[in-house]
Amino acid sequence: MKNANSTFLYMKIANNIERQIIDGVLKLGDKLPSIRVLHKEYGVSVSTVQEAYYYLESKSLISSRPKSGYFVIHDKNCIFRSPKTTNPPQEKVSKDACDFFSNFYQNSRPQGVANFAWALPAPELLPVAKLKKSLHETIRVAADGGTNYDTIEGSVDLRRQIAQRTLLWGGNLSEKDLVITSGCINALSLAFMATTEPGDTIVVESPVYFGVLQLANQLGLNIIELPTCPIDGMDIDALRTTLEYKKVNAILVVANFNNPIGSIMPDKNKKELVKLSKQHQVPLIEDDIYGDLYFGKNRPSTCKYYDDSGLVIWCSSFSKTLAPGYRIGWVAPGRYLDKILKLKRYHSIATNSIFQNAIHNFLVNGRYDHHLRKLRTTFCSNSHKILRGIKKYFPEDTLVSNPKGGFLIWIELNVKVDTQKLHERANKYDIDFCPGRMFTLQNQYNNCLRLSFGMVWDEKVERALQKLGELANEMINEAEEIQVLSH
Template identity: 95%
Template sequence: MKNVNGTFLYMKIANSIERQINDGVLRLGDKLPSIRVLHKEYGVSISTVQEAYYYLESKSLISSRPKSGYFVIHDKNCILRSPKTTNPPQEKVSKDACDLFSNFYQNTRRHGVVNFAWALPAPELLPIAKLKKSLHETIREVADGGTNYDTIEGSVDLRRQIAQRTLLWGGNLSEKDVVITSGCINALSLAFMAITEPGDTIVVESPVYFGVLQLANQLGLNIIELPTCPIDGMDIDALRTTLKYKKVSAILIVTNFNNPIGSIMPDENKKKLVKLLEQYQVPLIEDDIYGDLYFGKNRPSTCKYYDESGLVIWCSSFSKTLAPGYRIGWVAPGRYMDKILKLKRYHSIATNSIFQNAIYNFLVNGRYDHHLRKLRTTYCSNSHKILRGIKKYFPEDTLVSNPKGGFLIWIELNEKVDTQKLHERANKYDIDFCPGRMFTLQNQYNNCLRLSFGMLWDEKVERALQKIGELANEMINEAEEIEVLSN
């Protein structure tokens, strides 16, 4: 509905509230009037007020709390500058990041550590009791107690549920388009093996998830890292130039809430990207594992939505949202379906049928969407808490990504701070995080780090964040003292 000036009524309400938030009339933590109160005050429908609140949620200005109402989550005094688009050097790559990852994986599970490192939801945020119930029901109902192999494609019921959920981003997949895998990394691995050979070159964003670096190294692939914006993702023009002058066998992108930089590629760029890969006939592996963890009103779309030629291999899993240990992921391979099925037959034959059916039961009973709403609310709230903490405790010149979904944040510190050394110091206080050098094969991001906020936020977490900031300030002061002495 529009008013006489042609403006949507919900925007009139939303703009009024946004103005009060920006002016400081409504402050962080303030409760907003109920939907029914505004419905009567403005003389509009309840759905119009809901649209206004949905819009404000999409801008991360307010957040709903179950049975409590809507609250302001934006702090107008907490404005942090974002890092610039990355500019990775095109030099001979190093294997240091792979070694860093191996050491990280071995040491990061120490008991009692405040863990900003693992890109996983904390167990306290997962519906453990309901998952147990779903498992028990599955074991009772599945033929042979789940001891037999499932089909290579995976549970048809689960694949149908996954296909139905693509409607949230405009997808039109069926169960025949989906193959169940052992987590998303298995989906990526099958995709790479289906479209590349050892010695081939792939293109990735920079920084890039260190698991991809490990995987590419094991498969004997060469990597080109391209400039990436913390807001909009990979630089499409840089990709166009690369495809023009180099032979590229595959592109891998985390389009929604990138790990580690947090970017979300705009729909227009996704469309341009798909047209570009169709022009050069280069397949795209789209890692959409964080897509369901949006903070706004609607789930972001995918490159797969624009794919008409089958060149987009869409991958995801339930590891970031529901059950990391179940290792249930999937791939929609497009034109590479036969190759993916053959590779899965060779490498794993089948995926655990008990866990597949347990997740199917969880989805079909409507529990998943309820869980996701709570999880997104928690992550959105945590994102504001960690931004406020960085503003309060970290050096003044700190640059920070401002993710609109997921639970990862990318931080660029003063160049005087070596985050590998910062990591060593933080470990002495039982604090863990990921140094930026882990996310590249080039000599870069040495003053950057990635923090996860996928936990139950408490005073211990807040103190740990404060300690990281204090240690970073100490390192800057030490470097400045050395400079003074040297002069």
């Protein structure tokens, strides 16, 4: 138990440091004194200083780097207003609304000079050599060379490793609670099929990852897009009202570092969400694919953590952290386990055993945590670079989400900028990004865009961001000129 005195002491230290950061005495990237130094200077215990640093970390003012200490991550010149909570219309949409995404994929060029479009970590940031080693070892020791069908639920060794990792967010899953899937999208697909029938209705955040829109459309599901806050995620009050007045068959949520809006749902909202799902007996499908990519001290919790009725179906994969091409994901189906096993048997029989075992080999040799630490540091540093770039190059009234994890940022531009047209112009300079319209079935987010910062940040990327800002400014100027001429 802390006594009032030690609480006072750690807050005193934290307040002093916070003031220096806000006043710009301590600047972005500055290293803070070590815990030992402050412990001597203030004459307090090491844990009191640690407490002060934890507090500042929770306010996203500082961040620890492995083996290097604590650094300022707050940039006083780089404060943005965040976009407002969204307010999606609830109109019926045409069946072919999803064509937009297919067209985008056809036109989008992964080889572009600056690819802000793809929600993938750049291959240069992935442990390719070590993964190759794991693959070689896997093939060498497999008696059948990986030729046989695996079990439906997937490699028990890999499931055990994944189950162990749930301890990081307070989970206590065992390998029996998990089924390996072909990436997260396959986990979501099985979850939808296990909980809904064609013609049923699901609720999602708005904006929402376009893969979900396509999938739900394909399965004949109606979609209700709910208001979503760029900081806290799905609006729980709006969900409560929807559940009261409409027949909903499943809820889908990306509670941690949402794609595309970057929000992270506070624990109390996660708890409330699970409570609502239980109260209305509506399954909650939780897509936690970005959960391991936090910038703060601890891995954020999950909705699954609060689940005591088996209604939460927790889905994820290694696609955003390790190897999207290996197509290895998983689902913890709760009370839908038998249904999901059956569906997996019908649809795919088993998952590729070589890649499951290679990832198990990578994890069991302790390579994953080291890799994740590096990746998180890079993404956190990229997030500062992209924010600084947007501040410098984009129109002044730009609104920006400020993600605390993952590698996606949501931007709302002046309404005069149609981001589909901006996309066409940017493509001419080999710059790619996702226009906001991709993340909804309604006619909205036409002045929004999603940028990925999962790349190696270099001069080319910086120049591309500058160009994008210039193009946005150019479109505003053109619109204003037309307005003047028409008066």
